[in-house]
Amino acid sequence: MILLSLGPIVPGAALAGEPLLFIVVMQVPLYLTAMTVAAFRLNKMLIATMRAERENGHLAHHDTLTGLRNRAGFVAALNTKLAAPAGNGRPFALLFFDLDNFKPVNDTYGHAAGDQVLMLTAERLRRALPETAVIARLGGDEFVVLVSGVTAEQALTAGQRIIQTVTMPYQLAGGISAEVGVSVGIAVSPEHGTEAEQLLASADAALYEAKSEGKARCRMASVATNVAALRRLTQHSPAPATDRSAA
Structure with a gap:
C-alpha cells in the first residue's frame, strides 16, 4: 500500500x-x-x-496440571449446553467422582507422586471417554464429566467404565506403584436439574451416597439425593468438599 x-x-x-x-x-x-x-x-x-x-x-478455563477444563471452564460448557434449544439437544449426564485413597499416596510418596496420579488419571479419562465428552478437574482429586446424548442406563455404563479405568494400578517415577479407587455420582438433565449448580449438587449428593455404601460404586441421583442437593443449595453450602479423598 x-x-x-x-x-x-x-x-x-x-x-x-x-x-x-x-x-x-x-x-x-x-x-x-x-x-x-x-x-x-x-x-x-x-x-x-x-x-x-x-x-x-x-x-482461565483449564487446569494447569492436567490440561483438563477447570471449574470455570466446565460451568461455562455446561451453561452453553443448558442454553441450547430444548429440541436441539438430547439428554445429557453429569458424572461426578473423586479418587478413593488418594490422600495416602500424597502422604506416603509426596505431592509429586500425587500429581503424577492426577495427570495419569486425566490421560486415562481422555482415552476411555468419547471425544465429545467434556472432562474437568474441579480441584484436588475431584473430577466431573459431561456426556451428551445418553440415557440413564448408558450413563451408568460410562460410570462403570470410569471405575474400571481409574482403578488400574499406576506406575510412577522411581519404580513406585500406587493404587487408588473411584466412586461416581450421576445426575441426568432435565430429570435431576435444569441449572448448572443444581446438577452439580445432585451429582455430588449421589457421589456421597456411593461412597457411604462402600466406595468403588456408581450411583444415580434419586429423589433423596435431589432433596439433599436442594437443601445444600438453599443453605448456601460450599461446593463439593475436597477432603472426601481422605475417606
Whole structure:
C-alpha cells in the first residue's frame, strides 16, 4: 500500500526536471523502508498480543496440571449446553467422582507422586471417554464429566467404565506403584436439574451416597439425593468438599 501510494512520486519528480524535487526522489526510498519496518513491528506486536490473550483465555478455563477444563471452564460448557434449544439437544449426564485413597499416596510418596496420579488419571479419562465428552478437574482429586446424548442406563455404563479405568494400578517415577479407587455420582438433565449448580449438587449428593455404601460404586441421583442437593443449595453450602479423598 505504501509503495503504490508513494511509488509514482519518484518518476514524477525525476521527469519534472526541478532540482529540489530530486531530494524527494532520495527521501522516498528511505521513507518506504522506515514505514515497512514499522509495519512489520506493529504486526509482530499484534500477533504477540493475540497469542497472549488466547493463552490467558485458555488458562482461565483449564487446569494447569492436567490440561483438563477447570471449574470455570466446565460451568461455562455446561451453561452453553443448558442454553441450547430444548429440541436441539438430547439428554445429557453429569458424572461426578473423586479418587478413593488418594490422600495416602500424597502422604506416603509426596505431592509429586500425587500429581503424577492426577495427570495419569486425566490421560486415562481422555482415552476411555468419547471425544465429545467434556472432562474437568474441579480441584484436588475431584473430577466431573459431561456426556451428551445418553440415557440413564448408558450413563451408568460410562460410570462403570470410569471405575474400571481409574482403578488400574499406576506406575510412577522411581519404580513406585500406587493404587487408588473411584466412586461416581450421576445426575441426568432435565430429570435431576435444569441449572448448572443444581446438577452439580445432585451429582455430588449421589457421589456421597456411593461412597457411604462402600466406595468403588456408581450411583444415580434419586429423589433423596435431589432433596439433599436442594437443601445444600438453599443453605448456601460450599461446593463439593475436597477432603472426601481422605475417606
